[in-house]
Amino acid sequence: MAIAQIIEAIKKYNTIIIHRHVRPDPDAFGSQAGAAEFIRLNFPEKKVRIVGENEPSLQFLATMDEVKDEEYEGALVIVCDTANQPRIDDQRFKNGDKLIKIDHHPVVDSYGDISWVDTEASSTSEMIFYLYKEIEKDGYALNEKAASLLYSGIVGDTGRFLFPSTTEKTFQAASELVSFNFNRPEMYDQMYRTPVKVAKLKGYVLDNFTLHPEGYSTVRLPAEVLDKYGVSPTETSAIVGLLGDIEGILAWAYFVEEEDEIRVRLRSKGPVVNKIAEKHNGGGHPMAAGATAYSWEETEAIAKELKEVCEAFKNMIE
Numbered sequence: 001m002a003i004a005q006i007i008e009a010i011k012k013y014n015t016i017i018i019h020r021h022v023r024p025d026p027d028a029f030g031s032q033a034g035a036a037e038f039i040r041l042n043f044p045e046k047k048v049r050i051v052g053e054n055e056p057s058l059q060f061l062a063t064m065d066e067v068k069d070e071e072y073e074g075a076l077v078i079v080c081d082t083a084n085q086p087r088i089d090d091q092r093f094k095n096g097d098k099l100i101k102i103d104h105h106p107v108v109d110s111y112g113d114i115s116w117v118d119t120e121a122s123s124t125s126e127m128i129f130y131l132y133k134e135i136e137k138d139g140y141a142l143n144e145k146a147a148s149l150l151y152s153g154i155v156g157d158t159g160r161f162l163f164p165s166t167t168e169k170t171f172q173a174a175s176e177l178v179s180f181n182f183n184r185p186e187m188y189d190q191m192y193r194t195p196v197k198v199a200k201l202k203g204y205v206l207d208n209f210t211l212h213p214e215g216y217s218t219v220r221l222p223a224e225v226l227d228k229y230g231v232s233p234t235e236t237s238a239i240v241g242l243l244g245d246i247e248g249i250l251a252w253a254y255f256v257e258e259e260d261e262i263r264v265r266l267r268s269k270g271p272v273v274n275k276i277a278e279k280h281n282g283g284g285h286p287m288a289a290g291a292t293a294y295s296w297e298e299t300e301a302i303a304k305e306l307k308e309v310c311e312a313f314k315n316m317i318e
């Protein structure tokens, strides 16, 4: 069983380096740093490192370590929350002695000597919590810091327990995690505080989204709009969920212009959108995926594919 193999590997190695995906979100940081905290607590003699680019908006969760190339020699490398190898932040993940994948995305790329993938889990943070539960009876513990990290990851990936990926197991994990005494109001404040410029951009999006009778919607954020609001492409990730509660919208796409490509964010309340993402240099979950387009024409093609999945979905449920 994967969990038993993972624990065996953690016991065996003295250096453990934990990675996660590029463009991190609270689950990437929460599962990575939460796992690190859990290992440090239970194996204080081991050297545990977390690597990847720092992300200012997630600095309240964790700060990455500076890891030297030689630290990878003979190390155990764990990659959290990342479906495929090109998306792993810091490609030195290959340089360890043993590689473990822990993830809840549909398998894109089955890398790792040990691979534990649970697509039913709301988040990788939830998986780390259940890894702990599995071995709790053997005397392993969790602390406040680890609990707050894992809780943030679950909250982030479930949209505060709103998305359909939220299960009974998710609430069970959450209820145990909140028994640790961390400051929830402060965490929510840091996770959901909206800069004024982003709030203004929300106004723009609500004013300019398209809505088609098939139930799909698109939002175009070209460079001139981002410049006008002073918002970076990365900062737009905070407003992707914005259209989810609007009547008549089944699935939607954001097209955000970057320097030499257009970042595509797809969200859905039924039609499967990750197949579209996979056709356009991306991937993800059935209801939440990301892709990259190289021209505005390509975004038109994506909109057309979105239209088709919405139509097919409507025909199926009617």
Ligand SMILES: [Mn+2]
Residues within 6 Å of the ligand: 027, 028, 081, 104, 122, 123, 124, 157
């Ligand atoms: Mn995740």
